[in-house]
Amino acid sequence: MPIYTRCIRPLSIDPVLFTNREGNYHNTKEILKNIILTKDDEERRLLIHGDRGTGKSMLLRKVLSHLEQELDFIPVIVDGKNSENAEELLRDICEVLASQLxxxxxxxxxxxCEISYLDEISRVSMITRGWARSRASEIGATTGAEIGILNFFKLNLGVGGKETEVEDSTRAVETEINLGFLRRLINQVIGIVSSDRGKEVVIAIDNLDQIHDKDQIAEFVREIFKHRGSPIIATLRSEAITLEFRRSFPNPIVIEGLSGQSLMDILAKRIEKCSAERDILEQKLPPIGDKLKTITDNPLSFLTWIDFLCTNSELNPENLMNDLESFALKSYGFDPEEASLISKFLLNKGNPFLKIDEIVDQTEISEGTCDTMIERGILVPKDLYTNTPQNKYRLSPDLAFFKLDL
Known part of the structure; x- marks a missing residue:
């Protein structure tokens, strides 16, 4: 019978579950440590990229959590998949920065008091001059260290000191909280905090390519790199790498797939953290893992299949293909027969990137069906930003289990 367990956790980014990335781990840690400590370098940036599911997010968090034990810095970690556009991502940085401070x-x-207004600004689209004057007065009535908000209000909104008749007449004048405003605010606060506390503020942007509005990614990169006050780390999928990224991050860290033994070690780590189901999972899952590790080097796909099998099968290693046939329907909302057709076609060729017209010409799959597969993530692009017939696509690593039926 199926086992309803939460132990496999394919999408977990818990650093405790990190395993078998020792080479990448030590390399990334040393590079980032050097970036944090080299305060006079204007371009303190690091890019980590690789295919979906190879472990970029977990690597980032593991390195940061360990560096926090060695160096005194303030980490600000945001996730692009939670943001609609570039402006929302900068707002997330303001919100997380406020929380850390x-x-x-x-x-x-x-x-x-200033931190509360930093948080408030991250949530609104407009502020008035009267609002800023009121907040400036409240800050001025307090004592202690500043984080730069009061001076920011004075310099950018013209408030401070005794209000004149002219200023009184402009209290309703609105200022838009846009990309430039947020970037200048972040610059101001980080500069003051770093100087006051003697600590670096490290900005880590995970899944930068997952911003919902893909056209905004380049705009965010241009805007955030005007900020020179602190180290910036970003992770994203390789298909999102553009010329702008290559110029902005000249020496990226590339994350590759894992060996079969490493995949089994990852599975063992998760079983080890189980409680009620541990004994039965230790018995049932290794034989399944031994078969699945031969058809993928992608840890997310490997764990996703095992998680699916736990809740949708009897965990019989001799029946894996039949048990996984419904995966395309349940995970992608796509017909299993058509998923099988495209998967076997591409896998037989070694899963190369092909143009849509090449796929249509060589299979019985229509252009409309290909468009649906692109929309649902069954086919993944070589270039995330090119929506033309010239773009090429290959099979998602999550469908590689069809190799079992070749």
């Missing part, structure tokens, strides 16, 4: 300035009246 509350712990840094516990008990400091003025700093906490």
């Amino acid at each position: 509350r712990g840094e300035y516990t008990g400091d009246e003025k700093a906490l």
Whole structure:
């Protein structure tokens, strides 16, 4: 009977579950450590990229969590998949920065007052001059360390000191909280905090390519790199790498797939963390893992299949193909027969990138069906930003289990 377990956790980014990336781990850690400590370098940037599911996010968090034990810095980690566009991502940075600074300035009246307004600004689209003057007065009435908000209001909104008749008449004038405003605000706060606390603020942007509006990614890169005050790390899928990324991150870290033994070690790590189901999973899953490790080097796909099999099969290693046939329907909402056709066609060729007209010409699959497969992620692009007949596509690693039936 199926086992309803939460132990496999394919999408987990918990650093405790990190395993078998020792080479990447040590390399990334040393590079990032050097970036944090080299404060006079204007371009302190690091890019980590690789295919979907290879472990970029977990590597990033593992390195940062361990570096926090060695160096004194303030990590600000945001996730692109939670943001609609570039502006929302900058707002997320403001919000997380505010959250981190509350712990840094516990008990400091003025700093906490300013932090509350940093948080508030991250959530609104407009502020008035009257709003800024009111907040500036409230900050001015407190004592303690500053994080730069009051000075930012004075310099950018013209408030501070005694209000004149002219200023009184402009209280309703609105200022848009846009990309440029947010970037200048982040610059101001990080500059003051780094100087006051003697700590670097490290900005880590995970899944940068997962911003919902893909056209905004390049705009975000241009805007965030105007910020020179702190190290910036980003992770994204290789298909999202553009010329702009290559110029901005000249020495990226590339994450490759894992060996079969490494995949089994990852599975063992998850079983080890189980409680009620541990004994039966230790018995049932290794024989399944031994078969699946021969057809993929992608840890996310490997764990996703095992998680699916736990809740949708009897965990019989002799029946894997039949048990996984419904995966395309349940995970992608796509007909299993058509998924099988495209998967076997591409896998037989070694899963190369092909143009849609090449796929249509060589199979019985229509152009409309190909468009649906692209939309649902069954076919993944070589170039995330090119939506033309010249773009090429290959099979998602999640469908590689059809190799079992070749």
